[in-house]
Amino acid sequence: MEKKTDNTVRLQDVAKKASVGVGTASRVLNNHPNVSEEKRKRVLEVMEEMGYRPNFVARSLKTKSTKTIGLILMDITNPFYADILRGIQDEVTKADYSLILTDLGTKGNHLPKAIETMGDKKLDGIIYIGNQVDDDSAQLFLDTRRPLVFVSTAVILVNKELHDDFFSIEIDNENGAYEGVMHLIHRGYKRIALISGVKGDQNSSVPRMKGYKNALEEKGLHINPQWIHHGEHSFKTGYEGMKGFLSLSKVPDAVFAISDMAAIGAMKAAFELGYRIPEDIGVIGFDGITHSAYTHPTLTTISQPRYEMGTKAIQLMLDQIEGRVQKGRRVLLDYRLVKGGSC
Amino acid sequence: MEKKTDNTVRLQDVAKKASVGVGTASRVLNNHPNVSEEKRKRVLEVMEEMGYRPNFVARSLKTKSTKTIGLILMDITNPFYADILRGIQDEVTKADYSLILTDLGTKGNHLPKAIETMGDKKLDGIIYIGNQVDDDSAQLFLDTRRPLVFVSTAVILVNKELHDDFFSIEIDNENGAYEGVMHLIHRGYKRIALISGVKGDQNSSVPRMKGYKNALEEKGLHINPQWIHHGEHSFKTGYEGMKGFLSLSKVPDAVFAISDMAAIGAMKAAFELGYRIPEDIGVIGFDGITHSAYTHPTLTTISQPRYEMGTKAIQLMLDQIEGRVQKGRRVLLDYRLVKGGSC
DNA sequence: TAATTTCAAGTATAGCTTTTCGTAAATATT
DNA sequence: AATATTTACGAAAAGCTATACTTGAAATTA
Structure with a gap:
């Protein structure tokens, strides 16, 4: 009961030196009221003098709060996600609070393990940013019985029902x-191709393709299946997609890319084949990453409020952790068309 | 001693249901030898049945190991760092293990706080990636008395002495x-400008500027102070640097940028002013981020083994945590000139 | 057979903090 | 002045696991 194996100083060491009970010392530490000014001052002095630092692990065990939030994200390599992370x-x-990060990366499905670990480590909440999650993983999320926020992620289906015990930001x-x-x-393009994401992903691919088709149909323009390319949110996808389009007998005159990364890859491919942008082929992206302002020509894009998505995510998380809200809801933020020179 | 406030199942619940001592249950959990096959099986079954999940926090308190490594980095928005993070x-x-991330960002000095928090939370080790740290923060790092790895960071001075109780990868x-x-x-450029990083930063700015000057001096080329621009590892720095160079009466014919980000910004500025790359002005970058392969023309760059820097960092960290090494050392990895079309 | 070794398994304790509880003292109330 | 209420504070429990220690039984040896 009085072993000092290493030289860490414990609260009871402080208490003893200050001639108070360990309970009192704890109250001082946590700014509880019922402690006399005299003892408070003495304890504080001794803490300073001994260089006391509270042990977070012990505290967490007792309070059941780790002051740590888990963040699972798709691919930190994509500046879109990195910008959200900044927020x-x-x-x-x-x-x-602290942040435990799991970057899923592209190879292998590490999601279930990541969710479980975050539950086991008693994180106060979990934020997920990425593609739609499958039903099994969705269930795992709920099983952690922790506050959840999904950013830029389609609402999840569990048992074919919409759940309302988590937040989503889109x-x-x-x-x-x-x-x-x-x-x-409106800029005069008529043969518009689409570089999409993972097929069937309810997060970005499906709704954005719907918007794409809506626009074309409304204007009576042809939807050519050959002008739709599926892939990831990467340079490579855009590059390959554009290469494919430009090798067709009937070439599109503009490309709507589902992400700026893909748009930049597409521009590269067009340039390589001697096309001019925007004269020969127009390009528009999606996301509004900083990078899009430094291409030549500057990329026109649908900009998402990335930083704000991040700050909002934490605010909603803290609202839940600190019990200010009960039911989850879907939060819609504003996007914005940023006009560049690519179309 | 037998309160069940919520429905979490504890090891002692498992033990009771399996009619064994809690010690035995613990041994099963940790694959210790001295437990009969019969009881092991029974305990395992009960665990499965009750859905037992070990409490990491309690375990950490006892073992003094959190199975968590801290990562402090400069700016996740820079793909160079993001790539290291992937590794x-x-x-x-x-x-x-898990990863606690602190992205310092650009505004404010959050480093001291970050270090202290990671110490308080009993992380098993800390990795730092970024600019040179000042002496005070360096001391804080050492005060945590934890394994340290510095990636792409100049060796730190503490009390004006070189310490050897940490690792660095560069x-x-x-x-x-x-x-x-x-x-x-060799490509024929003679008036070579430099876009550098933070002035005096021993990490990248100082040694790279030295290499820049060495080369020029060796070839008897003029070093023009007007052709040296300081800033950050950002698009903006490169953009502004190049704009500045091209407004001088005596314009350089090539630019060596200290980072690919800056190089891309510089290319943008040159294009805007109607310069052709590489004909009118050559550009070379540093880092080798994926992005550099998708500019037009492709960026020539000194590529750093980013992913490997990341994996190596963790390997060295685990070597320390698991006691396989005592003294720190400096690890040098290989860089590589990747030839693009920008010079 | 008795003594010794070996091993499985249970018990108690440590790890550090917060919180509950009970007591004593100080203050307020009548 | 006597009682009720509030406040200060120490002792101990609780949070959950791992480990050191202990015990008892079985196996080995003399």
Whole structure:
């Protein structure tokens, strides 16, 4: 009961030296009221003098709060996610929480393991940013019985029902895409191709493709299946998609890319084949990453409020952790058409 | 001693149901030898049946190991760092550790707080990736008394002495820069400008500028102070640097950028002013981020083994945590000139 | 057979903090 | 002045696991 194996100083060491009970010392530490000014001062002095630092692990065991939020994300390599992370980080820092990050990466399905570990480590909440999650993983999320926030992720189906015990933050993807394609049409483009994401992904691919089709149909333009390319949110996807389009007998005159990464890859491919942008072929992207302002020509894009998505995510998380809200809901943020020189 | 407030199942619940001592249950959990096959099986069954999940926090309190590594990095928005993170993440996942991330961002000095928090939360080790740290923060790092790995960071000075109780992973920045500039010279460029990082930063700015100067001096080329621009590793810095150079009466014919981000920004500025790359002005970058392969023309760059830097960082970290090494050392990895079309 | 070794398995304790509880003292109320 | 209420504070429990220690039985040896 009085072993000092290493030289860490414990609260009871402080208490003893200050001649108070360990309970009192704890109260001082946590700014509880019922402690006399005299003892408070003495304890504080001794803490300073001995260089006492509270043990977070022991505290967590007792309070059941780790002051740590888990963040699972798709691919940190994509600046879109990195920008969201910046918002998350700033807000987390402000609230004195820590962040446990799991970057899923592209190879292998590490999601179930990641969710379970975050539950086991007693994180106070979990944020997920990425593609739609399958039903099994969705169930795992709920099983952790922790506050959840999904960013830029389609609402999940569990047992074929919509759950309302988590938050989600998105933009109106369908209308965003619609507006982007409309912009192309207004600029005079008529043969508009689509570089999409993972087929069937309810997060970005499905709603954005819907917006794309809505716009074309509304204007009576032809939807050519050959002009739709599926892939990831990567340079490579855009590059390959564009290469494919430009090798067809009937070449499109504009491309709507589901992400800026893909748009940049597409531009590269067009340039390589000697096409001029925007004269020969127009390009529009989606996301609004910083990078899109540094291509030549500058990329026109549907910009998402990335930083704000991050800050909002943490705010909603803290609302849940601190019991200010009960039911989850879907939060829609505004997107914005940023006009560049690519179309 | 027998309160069940919520429905979490504890090891002692498992033990009771399996009619064994809690010690035995613990041994089963940790694969200790001295337990009969019969009881092991029974305990395992009960665990499965009750859905038992070990409490990491309680375990950490006892074992003094959190199975969590801290990562402090400069700016996740820079793909160079994001790529390193990918390597770190993969290796961390493999070893069944978690990662607590602190992205310092650009505004405010959050480093001291970040270090202290990671110490307080009893993380098993800390990795730092970024600019040179000041002496005070360096001392804080050492005060945590935890394994340390510094990636792409200049060796730190504490009390004006070189410490050897931490690891660092770098490339030979001076020679890398030297080689890059030499490449420009061999391609026929003679008026070579430099877009550098933070002035005096021993991490990248100082050694790379040294390599830059070495090359110029060796070839008897003029070093023009007006052709040196300081800033950050960002698009903006490169953009502004190049704009500045091209407004001078005596314009350079090539630019060596300290990072690919800056190089891309510089290319953008040159294009805007109607310069052709590589005909009118040559550009070479540093880092080798994926992005550099998708500019037009493709960016020539000194590529750093980013992913490997990450995996190596974790390997060295685990070596320390698991006691396989005592003294720290400096690890140099290989860089590589990747020839693009920008010079 | 008795003594010794070996091993399985149960018990108690440590790890550090917060919180509950009970007591004593101080203050307020009548 | 006597009682009720509030406040200060120490002792101990609780949170959950791992480990050191202990015990008892079985196996080995003399």
